[in-house]
Amino acid sequence: MTPTPASAPESAPVIALVGNPNAGKTAMFNAFTGARQKVGNYPGVTVERHAGKIMMGDGRPAELIDLPGTYSLTPHSPDEAVTRDVLLGRQLGEQKPDIILAVVDAGNLDNHLRFILELKSLGLPMVLALNMVDLARRDGLEIDIAALSEQLGIRVAPTIAVRRHGLDRLRDLLAEVAPAAHVENAADEARKLPPLDIRALQKQARAIADAVTTETDKRRSITRRIDNVALHPVVGPIMLAGILFLMFQAVFAWATGPVEMIESLISALHDAIQNLLPAGFLRDLILEGVIAGVGSVVVFLPQILILFSFILLLEASGYMVRAAFLMDRLMGRAGLSGRAFIPLLSSFACAVPGIMATRTMAEPRDRLTTILIAPLMTCSARLPVYAVIIAAFIPASSVGPGIGLQGLVLFTLYIVGILAAFIVALVLRRTVTKGPDQGFLMEMPKYQMPVLRDFLLGLWQRAEVFLKRAGTIILTSTVILWLLLSYPKPPADADPAIPAVDYSIAANVANGLAVVLKPIGFDRDIALALIPAMAAREVAVSALATVYAIESDGGDEHSLVERLRGKWPLPTALAFLAWFVFAPQCISTIAVVRRETNGWKWPGFLLAYLFALAYVAAGITYWSATAFGL
Amino acid sequence: MTQITPPIALDQFQMSQPARIVAVDWQLLSIEQARRLREMGFDEGVTVELLHQGPYGGDPLACQVGRMTVAIRRELAHFIKVVAEEVTA
Secondary structure (H helix, E strand, O other), X not given: OOOOOOOOOOOOOEEEEEEOOXXXXXXXXXXXXXXXXXXXXXXXXXXXXXXXXXXXXXXXXXXXXXXXXXXXXXXXXXXXXXXXXXHOOOOOOOOOOOEEEEXXXXXHHHHHHHHHHHXXXXXXXXXXXXXOHHHHHHOOEEEOHHHHHHHHOOEEEEOEHHHOEOHHHHHHHHHHHOOXXXXXXXXXXXXXXXXXXXXXXXXXXXXXXXXXXXXXXXXXXXXXXXXXXXXOOOHHHHHHHHHHHHHHHHHHHOOHHHHHHHHHHHHHHHHXXXXXXXOOHHHHHHHHHHHHHXXXXXXXXXXXXXXXXXXXXXXXXXHHHHXXXXXXXXXXXXXXXXXXXXXXXXXXXXXXXXXXXXXXXXXXXXXXXXXXXXXXOOOOOHHHXXXXXXXXXXXXXXXXXXXXXXXXXXXXXXXXXXXXXXXXXXXXXXXXXXXXXXXXEEEEOOOOOOOHHHHHHHHHHHHHHHHHHHHHHHHHHHHHHHHHHHOOOOXXXXXXXXXXXXXXXXXXXXXXXXXXXXXXXXXXXXXXXXXXXXXXXXXXXXXXXXXXXXXXXXXXXXXXXXXXXXXXXXXXXXXXXXXXXXXXXEHHHHHHHHHXXXXXXXXXXXXXXXXXXXXXXXXXXXXXXXXXXX | OXXXXXXXXXXXXXXXXXXEEEEXXXXXXXXXXXXXXXXXXXXXXXXXXEEEXXXXXXXEEEEEEOOEEEEEOHHHHOOEEEEXXXXXX
16 A cells, blocks of 8 residues: 555645546545545535545645535535535635546446536546446446547546555556645635536537447346346335345344443443542542443444444445335335435434435435434434333233244334334425425446445444544533532431432422423433433433432442332333434434524424424323223 | 337336437426436437336336436336337347
8 A cells, every 4th residue: 555644735736536426436535545534524514524645646645535426517415516616616614626536437438428528627637537447347348548538638547446456547647637736826716617518518428438438248237137136026125124124133133242242341340440439529420420321322332333334235235226216106105205215224323324314315305304204213322212111111021923022112113203204204295395296316326245444434434423422422411410410419417218319400400390291101200311311312221320320329239120110100111112202302413403404493393393292102102001001 | 120100208118128218308397307317318319228117006117328227207207208229130
């Protein structure tokens, strides 16, 4: 691998990596920068900014920025707008690129070259990576690279980005066209987009593609053969259902080992600190606040990683678009398109990446509807809550061969979320997001073997985000809760029969809240746990643990499950589950909805409708459970 | 043997049968829809072939356009008129 400088000087040329979706642009970026890439956000929009330092052929450093894939310079989605604005030098927080490194799929030149001709009109130095030449050859296509280069008037190098082939040649070509230094001329006005005749460019592109491509044999592509099965009207949906079943099964079954490992690590840490520190404020803070709080969330890392593994693999292989194809009509029933399937499936891991994935949706009303129902998909943060309550209140009995009652209840909770999402989408599409159906038009990329390196990189980036969240939002809220629960301490002459927690600030707030929550079966302790769980749902579990840990005052060492069993009637437990199907308790989600919708209107709407649904659902559950004498 | 056949809407065309686009009702489409169709490679003179159909009511369609495969709803495919591609032996 070529050595890379730790940081390129300010004056290093800026290279923009541009290409159609499915041209292999991300693989190219990963091949160039590996794990050294920096992921950030453009100010004002949630489009991720990926950048990294690379070394050009002559040893000079350069800054490579990966721009969102797009079909043209006329944007249809927020993602595509960023690409255009960066190239025109009017994107906030981004340097104006000096060179364009364009990526095209060698097997799809007649379509991709149109965008290249558009890019050429910007007048920037440009290098073309003719990518996936191996797949083109597999499909019987030969491309005359010299002729292509001559016809376009651009330097061209054949590459196989996923296998890092052809990168050195690209580095050389970049060095040939690179200016001596980055040019950021303040006097230079933002570049103007020249008026373009798309149809003429398209015709020109097809003519060039035809001239340089020789089709050696017309065999059926592998992709078409796989699709004959994967998109079969009967086999296709069965296969999709099987994959989804395997995915959810894996989240629960495969995670057990790693979860137990993390749990034992946490308890070892707990014991070590207990022995190390003298009793007092600091020890209580660390044990009851930090370790109990953050630890109860970090144990879900394995499940989140398994879920993301599936989603990353489905995306990288090209199957995700097939799933969208199969689901399109079904989603159409709710006024959505198959495109919404991808963000919604991701939302089962976490609504935040799910909502961010809606950026590729071209139709604003479709996109808004998808954003508003994404929090109804049962995200992994609800799992801790569901798991604890189910373990405490639902007997581990069997309702049929191989079907446990606990699993059935969990499955029901997922289904209730999905059904609610469909109903809400239907209502929204007839009211607040009313408008004509924009249909479904989507490129179906060739199937590809996912590359381990890219997969691991993606997984690592998700893990980092999750752990950062545990270390910031969740840590802060559990520590604050602990302080609110512990202070003020009871007066010296307090009645020892009254638990110490009753004197705390949090208890007073919860007393007020409990008045509102009493009709749906929630007592003061639950209200107490719901306050910090505003930050993130999973905090509810650690909050309950903290509340009952302080209440019991370190006496008995019962687990949270046993304590709950003793304290809550069954209708309350069921109502608590129903509450969490709907309750929008996640600051990250609210924040991302605010950013994606540019204001407080839609997150406000989201909060209001979800809390209303949560209250009603919990109420109905509580009243009917009580009526049935549970 | 050439046979003059009237154009057929793409959504009515046979599966797995190469066809050539002879007309697209651009004026009936929104600017956005027209642009998106062009970006996906639909244009007069391009060869298309219907490959797969969705499981519910045969919708959407998966269609080979040039060298790209594109998913398109029948509703939109209706605006694309095609004739059977002459098979040269």
